[in-house]
Amino acid sequence: MSDPSGQSSFIQPVLVFCGAAAVAVPLFRRLGLGAIIGYLVAGVAIGPYALGLFATPETITGVAEIGVVLLLFIVGLELKLSHLWSMRRDIFGLGLAQLAITGILVAAVAVAVGVPAKGAAVAGAALSLSATAIALQILNERGELQTPYGQRSFAVLLFQDLSIVPILAAVPLMANVVSADAGGLAERLANAGKAIGAIVALVLIGRYLLNPFFRVLASSGAREVLTAAALLVVLGAALLMEEAGFSMAMGAFVAGVLLAESNFRHQLEADIEPFRGLLLGLFFMSVGMSLDLRLVLEQAAVLALATAALVGGKIAIVSALARLSGSSWTDALRAGALLATAGEFAFVLLPLAGTLGVLSATHAQLLIAVAALSMLVAPLAAKLLDMILVRAGAARPLIDEDVEGDRNASDQSSVIVIGFGRFGQVVNQVLLAEAVDVTVIDLDVNRIRQATRFGFQVYYGDGTRLDVLHAAGTGRARVVCVCVDHAETATRIVELLHAEFPRVRTYVRAYDRVHAIELMHMQVDYQLRETFRSALSFGRATLEALGIDPERAAEVEEDVRKRDIARLVLQGEGGLLDGADLLHGATVTPEPLMAPKFKSKALTAETRDLIAMDGDGS
Template identity: 60%
Template sequence: MASTASHVSFLPPVLTFCAAAVVAVPVFRLLGLSAVLGYLAAGVAIGPSGLSLVEDPQTIATVAELGVVLLLFIIGLELKLSHLWEMKRDIFGLGFAQLAVTTLCLGGAAYLVGFTPKASFVTGAAVALSATAIALQMLGERNDLQTPYGQRSFAILLFQDLSVVPLLAVLPLLASGAAAEHGSLMDRLLAVGEALVGIGAVVLIGRYGLNPFFRILARSGAREVMTASALLVVLGAALLMQEVGLSMAMGAFLAGLLLAESNFRHQLEADIEPFRGMLLGLFFMSVGMSIDLALVREQWLLLTIATPVVIVGKSLLIALLSRLFGASWRDGLRSGALLCTAGEFAFVLLPVATGLGLMSTAEAQPVTALAAITMLLGPLLSTLVERMLAKRGESEEQPDESGLLGQEGELESRVLVIGFGRFGQIVNQVLLAQGIEATVIDKDVERIRDAGRFGLQVYYGDGTRLDVLRAAGAEKAEMICICIDDHDAILKIIEIIHENFQNARSFVRAFDRIHAIELMNRDVDYQIREVFESAIVFGRAALEELGTEPEAAAAAANDVRKRDIARLVLQKEVGSMGGAELVVGSKITPEPLTVPTSRARALSPETRDILGEGVL
């Protein structure tokens, strides 16, 4: 049996990370700086160069890389292949130009300070790559991912991630200088074949297998199983890509992209989000821990000169290239400041190049320190640029003329409908009649399947969960329509809306009169009893069938409607002043809205007993 010490041995580092994050991140946020900078500073403080509270940062970094994997999966979920195709010019045009020009400039600078040609190329390529995790985290904090500059920045990052595989393939060729050897060529072809097979497997499984898989799991009703399945999909795709020589992050991104049109998209995003945030924070702290302050002191002059050269140089190059590809100077500067850091893959390329003999340890160590320092200072520059542009009174972002936002993002930001049963279906039909395509959340698999036949986009998810509502776009919604028939769940959702989404108007389906009064007491913007209007219409049709003139029947229906509303408001006021009849669970007795002209008559002995008339 394991000792007690072995059970608790993992607690000190866990507590150390939690304490460092809890202290550093709020402080930096209070200063108006990014949480990323707080995580990086916390990592420096607890790492080997600081208080040495964590002895093996490399082990932590290996686990923390999963944060980048989960981040790319969520980014993939938020895109669609059609949107990605619209971005092809920025991905393969602007992305390629940025990587090529930046590698050339930074590699040339490394050559001028005494690096060998091969080491200069590796240095230029490693530092030209930007920090995907940092940039996307900051875009998320600013809610700018869907803006034109956010989309162009993401296009550059996506091309950089795609280029990592070719770069890793080129390094052995540079080391051997024998690109034409038969065996080497065969190995390369085999590696390419394995990569293509791996990509094909992910595409086929994602396209044809995942939706039926999630549909079966959803029927079980076990929320924890859905969370486990989400992690299984993400980590499985990442591992498969790694086994065939590709990036784990790109495997996760591909899985997310294939699930972007899935009905389970919002639920998957909500399930993954807590893990992503935790592991991504851990990743940033591991980067901070990798900064060797002793080496910084030894190479202080070189790093003091190189750090601003890299940060400012990359910013200006990206701004200039963005301008050449149609961006405004404002957007170009924002993209440049956002992507001025070196990237996570620098810590991959540099050790590989050192192991192959392309650069010496003396050359690789300062470049590694430089990459980490830029990741520490880059977010600060980006924040300063944002403040500078804001102070100059620049106009807010204009609508995206290039169509990168996509129609879905615009439509989803208007109306969110929770529930796609018999009530929610009709609500959606009315909205669609005016071209308003709402985002719909439901946790019934059959309803989702039915909606798919009507061409509606309905996503699997539990509308009583805050994370699901956030993932579905509740923060941007103008209106949230609650169309489910669960009394308690409706009240819970209303509380969540009032606490977290105060800009959204709440339109709610009420079960009965008592429920309607409860909703009015919770200050919903609009409520309607699910059978009230249909009963009014039913009664009006009955009057007309019995010979009443249509105008008179309509007037009678309207009169009942007005009287009912007035009485409902009065009952709400009485309840708000006293409330005893609601607190103790008493029911509001239905009463006629028109004074009866005669006494009720019982037509059977059983009825007379119920009415208390006795036996005649």
């Protein structure tokens, strides 16, 4: 039996977190301030400096940071290597300029107010970074990650993550903890080799092992194992990069980029998404809990001035740089507001500098408070700025995160085909013949392997799962073609599509006549029985083989088709017995659409008996 005390100590903080989030997030969303502010305020409220419901926020920091790791993995899944290469100018140009200029100006201000030069340099580096989790979450809520300003903002964040390694290495050097002798040089070379080796290992594993690995697991049919494997890949890559001196978030991002072309991309995103949302919320709450309200009250004037100067200064610097890089003033201001916060690594760099004596304890505490307050103030500034731009007519209104129909993304397909069996393969060939951008989803690993050999891009995923449909970009598609083999599965998918994506047109493969009528009642945009037209063509070809004039055979085919459509409409409005006037005879199934020209003729005694019995009963 488990220890009751241990069980209680585990359940209580979970209840506190869930309760705080359930109250604060809907409230702040209703006020139009967004989920991030709700999480931050909830963290402040339950933290040790307010209600004291959670006394040790540092104990959850490690778990909470996994939310940032999973967020970067999902962002990586949406970026192909070619797209990442096309962003190199913004990453190494705009990103480097932002970090350098902001860091120098913050350090200069710190020196002016009495912070020693080494400590000021650390403060400049820490506060020039931006909160990746907050910026990307805001972009995701708006659906604007793929917009020009969203991509430029992400490029700056990516360069900041790359710069964390040398910044972390420089802090001990400032404190003279690491000597510059030959031994120190050898150690640094060894660390550099370890970092390069980790990157190479991650690239090789992602290139040659991950797809076969997921293919084997998918073949087992155990979905929970695939979810566990997804977490294994993300956390394993994060840990590998951390051991090599990089950030865990960077490792997860690289893993995501390597899997961006994988057939399992959408299923992986769907499996990771629930963990990402929960843990990212926990991360924001942990930031709120770290805010020392006593220090804020004691140094209110200083902290208010410092926070306003940091947020305002970063908005001005990023906006000016983005404008010089070719952005419009509207996009430049939005990018500046997104990147105005201090970064998550400020909570790593500043305590480290305080421990090593590079910063005094007082300066470190004040700077940590400024970093935390910027995370609270900057999202509010971003919201206010957007409201001003919208009212001024310089920007379109923000899109609510629950409405996806009008979002634009460069990597989203205009058509999604669910099911890659015999029917779906032909549909896909027709679409690709006109260079239509198609995303195909199927749950059969063998079909995926076969499709890859023919150049089709088919993703592993269950079309009856709403999270998979979201991950595939269904809300941004123009048409969804449901081509699965089973009627019940197709009906379930249509129900999901109509409930969650009402703007998307649904084209559905019907299994038989009854299923076609059911789909008509569900008001799909188009339905087609899988064998009807092929059977018509087959019948016409048979008539021609018997010597009937091709024009007459085509007329017969068209007449049968029109009779069938008319009867199908009547059956859809009434029941299966409606449209009987189009039939000749009382039998409903099979249903002749035209009067037979010849009387039935028995070939055996048993058949004669059956025909006689049928005649008696008619």
